[in-house]
Amino acid sequence: MSHPSSAGGRDASGSARRVAVGVGDLAVVDGDAALTTSGLGSCVAVALVDPTTGARGLLHAMLPSADDSQSSRPSARPAKYVDSGVDALIDELGAAGASPNRLEARLVGGAEMLDLTAAVGPRNVERAERALADAGIPIVARDVGDGVGRTVRYRPNGELAVRAADGFERTL
Amino acid sequence: MRVDVRALGACNRLAERGAERAADALADLTGTDLAVEVTGASVASGEDLAEAFAGRESIGVSVGLDGGLDGEAVLAFDSQQADALLSLLPGGASMGRSAVTEVGNIALGGFLDGWANYLGQAIDMTPPRYFEADGAAVLPDGALAGDGVFLFESRLDATTTDLDFSIYMLPDSGPFRDLVVGKTATAATPGAEGAAEGTGDAGSTVVPYESLSTFASLAKRGSTNAADNIGMMTGLDTTVEVSRLRFVPLADVPAEVGVEPHAGTVFELQGEPSGYLAILFEEESAAAVAASMxxxxxxxxxxxxxxxxxxxxxxxxxxxxxxGWANVLGTSIAHSPPEFVHDIGSATISPIVAELGRRQDYGFVIDAAIQTEGVQAQCDVYALPDERELAAALSRLSET
Structure with missing residues (x-):
């Protein structure tokens, strides 16, 4: 599931292709395609761009680290975890012509939706910060935490539009 | 005969890929974009299936299978959508039945290619047969017999028109059981994420085949109790109808809930099995059911x-x-106080999926409808038990 899946629809502007990124998934595009991911709760979205080439990538990861997994087998799905997902996203952007030295990051999600579950949202955010710091990638904007679900659209101009469940929208 | 519960997951992944091929084939034929929305594997009793399909009228195309898989596969759509389908086809409505048959042939061919590839063995199809059916008669022959059948259901959605199809495949259970047990015990096809799960500590999720139908009856047993409880609490005549239990990849559960705003409650379960249970309503249904109380x-x-x-x-x-589950399983299960949620549907359920996703890849969805004294409210019950604990309880059940 690490390949982009085209939703086939048109962007709201009527001009661009839209690539939907599912849970535990990532995608890389360049040109005029928009990347979207919906229903971010405790999951975290990491958006990376090389401003020079315009290559953009979006990761929607569910859990902080494969090391935390209680499963006895390695996951065939790196984008399920923040740490392996960030690595995979950087690799795919590199393959698409982006330079790791130029990448900048935007971070969204990691909400605390439920009291019942261990605070996975904040741990996802913390792990993403660490993974990006390790890779030397600056975080230029963020909309994380709180108890609200979010939907994300990564526009071709590098802007990240974040819409919360209550309808509030901001651009990072 | 013992089956790994997670083997169902491998099969689910195959059905999903097969459905994607069917969507591609249909898109080529009709020039319409088609997307695979959901693929689920269910283990259901004939009686439950008959109830779930009551009142539906379908048009379908069926093919018999031989070779890598024995059994039958059916492509079906709601009879009310026949015109929409025909308008997409070359030749249009004048082609009628033969056009539908051709669609079925192409889509099912695509679907089965996915399985044949995985199995490394050709699957022969008999010539397609067109039919119109009421209720569960749309399902492959034999689906209503016996105590428990594997059924794969994929829904394809046309992005530009209102049209969706379902594909049902009922493999003959004898050979299919061998396939599930044999293939998933050893296979690790590259990219076949589900298939690799049969390895490693598979022992802990292995249950007797017969227990799977017991498991399928859990959803129904639980819903009767739930309806009785609501009736007692509200004094309103209440029914809760459960169609069946579906087995879906955890990562697909948020997509299954969708991005529409939902309201409902989430519970943590303690006991055997532990896990989570979420009851989610679309806003309108939530408001209607609350107002009725x-x-x-x-x-x-x-x-x-x-x-x-x-x-x-x-x-x-x-x-x-x-x-209901504790009665069937002979265990005790307790639940936490409710936690109210009201947000984007998929966001509300994401922390549970993350929590369970640390140790398993699949969950169960129960489709339910609640009716209290004329107020109709649809809800979905997402039962996400710890799969190892569930398998252990089912295993013990078969030993007594």
């Missing part, structure tokens, strides 16, 4: 009063479900 119409359809009502409703439904 309140003495006066609330000012805010989903404000504090409605929240209290939905929490109470969640409480009695959940205790109904888990009492």
């Amino acid at each position: 309140l003495p006066t119409e609330p000012d805010d359809p989903l404000g504090d009063m409605a929240e209290n009502a939905l929490c109470e409703l969640g409480n009695v439904m959940t205790s109904g479900f888990i009492d």
Whole structure:
């Protein structure tokens, strides 16, 4: 599931292709395609761009680290975890012509939706910060935490539009 | 005969890929974009299936299977959508039945290619047969017989028109059981994420084949209890109809809930099995069911009063479900107080999926409809048990 899946629809502007990124998934595009991911709760979205080439990538990861997994087998799905997902996203952007030295990051999600579950949202955010710091990638904007679900659209101009469940929208 | 519960996951992944091929084939034929929305594997009894399909009228195309898989596969769509389908096809409505048959042939061919590739063995199809059917007669022959069948269901959605199809495949259970057991015990096809799960500590999720039908009956047993509880609490005549239990990849559960705003309650389960249970309504249904329980119409359809009502409703439904399961399994299961959620549907369920996703890849969805004295409310019950604990309880059950 690490390949982009085209939703086939048109962007709201009527001009661009839209690539939907599912849970535990990532995608890389360049040109005029928009990347979207919906229903971010405790999951975290990491958006990376090389401003020079315009290559953009979006990761929607569910859990902080494969090391935390209680499963006895390695996951065939790196984008399920923040740490392996960030690595995979950087690799795919590199393959698409982006330079790791130029990448900048935007971070969204990691909400605390439920009291019942261990605070996975904040741990996802913390792990993403660490993974990006390790890779030397600056975080230029963020909309994380709180108890609200979010939907994300990564526009071709590098802007990240974040819409919360209550309808509030901001651009990072 | 023992089956790994997670083997169902491998099969689910195959069905999903097969459905993607079917979508591609149909898109080529009709020039319309088609997307695979959901693929689920279910283990259901004939009786449950008959109930779930009651009242539906379908048009379908069926093919018999031989070779890598024995059995039957059916492509079906709602008879009311026949015109929409025909308008997409070259030749249009004048082609009628033969066009539908051709669609079925192409889509099912695509679907089965996915399986044949995985199995490394050709699957022969008999010539396609067109049919019109009421209720569960749309399902492959034999689906209604016996105590438990594997059924794969994929829904394809046309992005530009209102049209969806279902594909049902019923493999003959004897050879298919061998396939599930044999293939998933050893296979690790590159990219076949599900298939690799049969390795490693598979022993802990292995249950007798016969227990799977017991498991399928759990959803139904629970819903009867839930309806009784609601009736007792509200004094309103209540029915909860459950179609069946579906087995879906955890990562697909948020997509299954969708991005529409939902309201409902989430519970943590303690016991055997432990896990989570979420009862989610679309906003309109949530408001309707809450209003039916309140003495006066609330000012805010989903404000504090409605929240209290939905929490109470969640409480009695959940205790109904888990009492039913505990009875069937011979275990004891307790639940936490309700936690009210009201947000983007998929966001509300994401922390549970993350929590369970640390140790398993699949969950169960129960499709339910609640009706209280004329108020019709659809809800979905997401039962996400710890799969190892569930398998252990099912295994013990078969030994006694």
